[in-house]
Amino acid sequence: MKNKKRAVAGVLALGVGIGWLTLGGTHAVLEKTSSTEFCLSCHTMEAAYKEYQGSVHFSNTKGIRAECADCHIPTDTVDYLATKIRATKDIYHEFVTGKINTEEKYESHRAEMAETVWAQLRENDSATCRSCHDQDAMETYDQSADARKMHEYAVANNQTCIDCHKGVAHLLPEAKMDSSALQHLVETAQATPAGTEVVYPLQVTPMGEFGTINPATPLTVVAENGNQRTVRIDGYQMAGAEQVMYMGEGKRAVIAMVSEQGQQALTTGEYKEDPYGNKWRPVSLEANIEQPVLASTEPLWAYAEQLDNVYCSTCHAKIPGHHFTVNAWPSVAKSMGDRTAISAEDLEILTKYFQYNAKDVVGH
Known part of the structure; x- marks a missing residue:
C-alpha cells in the first residue's frame, strides 16, 4: 500500500516537474525573448533603439519607461502568442536575408515596417497603448486646446491612438x-x-x-x-x-x-x-x-x-x-x-x- 502511495506521489511529482519545466520554461523563454535586451541582440534594432532613446517613452518627467514589449506585444493571451509567432520573421530576416542589415536598407523599408505596425495597432484598437493610457483617466483641462479638441474628435469618430500618435517612439518614414x-x-x-x-x-x-x-x-x-x-x-x-x-x-x-x-x-x-x-x-x-x-x-x-x-x-x-x-x-x-x-x-x-x-x- 505504501509502495502504491509512493508511486502515485512520484508520478505526481514527475508531472509537476515536467509541467514546471515545460510550462515554466516556455514562460521563461517567452519572457526572456520579450525583453529589450533580447531585441537589441539583433544589430538591426540599433537604429530603432537610438530613436526610442530620444522619445518621451524612454525618458520623461514621470520617470516611467515603456520598454519594447510594452508597445509592441499585446498582453491578451491570443494576441500575445500571435505576435510572438509573427516575430519569428524578424529572426529570419536578421540571420538569413539581411533585409535591413544596413542603414540604407533600413531606411528603404522604414515605411513598410511602420505600416505593418500601424495596421496591427489599428486592428487591436491600440491595445498596447491602452495598457498604460486611459481616455477616462485623462485630465483634458491640462491639455492644450488643440489636443483637447483632437481627443474629443477622436472619441466621437471612433479613432484609435495610433491614428494620430504614429511618431511617438520612432522616426516617421520620409514623406x-x-x-x-x-x-x-x-x-x-x-x-x-x-x-x-x-x-x-x-x-x-x-x-x-x-x-x-x-x-x-x-x-x-x-x-x-x-x-x-x-x-x-x-x-x-x-x-x-x-x-x-x-x-x-x-x-x-x-x-x-x-x-x-x-x-x-x-x-x-x-x-x-x-x-x-x-x-x-x-x-x-x-x-x-x-x-x-x-x-x-x-x-x-x-x-x-x-x-x-x-x-x-x-x-x-x-x-x-x-x-x-x-x-x-x-x-x-x-x-x-x-x-x-x-x-x-x-x-x-x-x-x-x-x-x-x-x-x-x-x-x-
Whole structure:
C-alpha cells in the first residue's frame, strides 16, 4: 500500500516537474525573448533603439519607461502568442536575408515596417497603448486646446491612438510625393478646352502688373486670345488690407494678392461693417493670365488628397475639411506643414483644399 502511495506521489511529482519545466520554461523563454535586451541582440534594432532613446517613452518627467514589449506585444493571451509567432520573421530576416542589415536598407523599408505596425495597432484598437493610457483617466483641462479638441474628435469618430500618435517612439518614414502627380495635373490644365466659361488656377498665377491669383480661385472667362485669357475675379476686400482679395465677407481665404495698379483697376462696392467692427466690400477685377488653368476643381482636389495622404496622414488620421472653419485652416495647415518637407506651393494647394471644404463654406 505504501509502495502504491509512493508511486502515485512520484508520478505526481514527475508531472509537476515536467509541467514546471515545460510550462515554466516556455514562460521563461517567452519572457526572456520579450525583453529589450533580447531585441537589441539583433544589430538591426540599433537604429530603432537610438530613436526610442530620444522619445518621451524612454525618458520623461514621470520617470516611467515603456520598454519594447510594452508597445509592441499585446498582453491578451491570443494576441500575445500571435505576435510572438509573427516575430519569428524578424529572426529570419536578421540571420538569413539581411533585409535591413544596413542603414540604407533600413531606411528603404522604414515605411513598410511602420505600416505593418500601424495596421496591427489599428486592428487591436491600440491595445498596447491602452495598457498604460486611459481616455477616462485623462485630465483634458491640462491639455492644450488643440489636443483637447483632437481627443474629443477622436472619441466621437471612433479613432484609435495610433491614428494620430504614429511618431511617438520612432522616426516617421520620409514623406515623398511622386512628381508625376503634379505633372499629370499640369497636363490636365493644358488640355482645358477653349470656350470654358469658368476656370481655376492650379498654382499661384501672375496677372501682369495687377498681382497674382491663388490656386482654386474661380475665374470667369471674359475673352480669349490664343494662350491668353482675360478673366474676372470676384471677391471681398477688407478695409486696411486693400492688397488682398478674400473669398467672402469675413472669410479670410486669400484668392488674390493685388498690386497698387491692380487696386486702381478694381471695381468696388460699398463697405459694410461686420459684427467684429471690420469693414468689408465686394470687389472684382479683370486681368490677363497666360498660365494653364483647370476646367474644374476636381483634379486639383484629387491632387490635394494625395498631398493629404503623403504629408498629413503619415503622422495622424485624416482630418476632414469641415473640422475647422475657413479662417482657422491656414494656421493649422502651416503649423503641420512646418513639420514636413512639403513645398510652399503644395502647402498652398492643400490649404485651399481644406478652406474650400471648411465647415462654414461647404454648401455655401
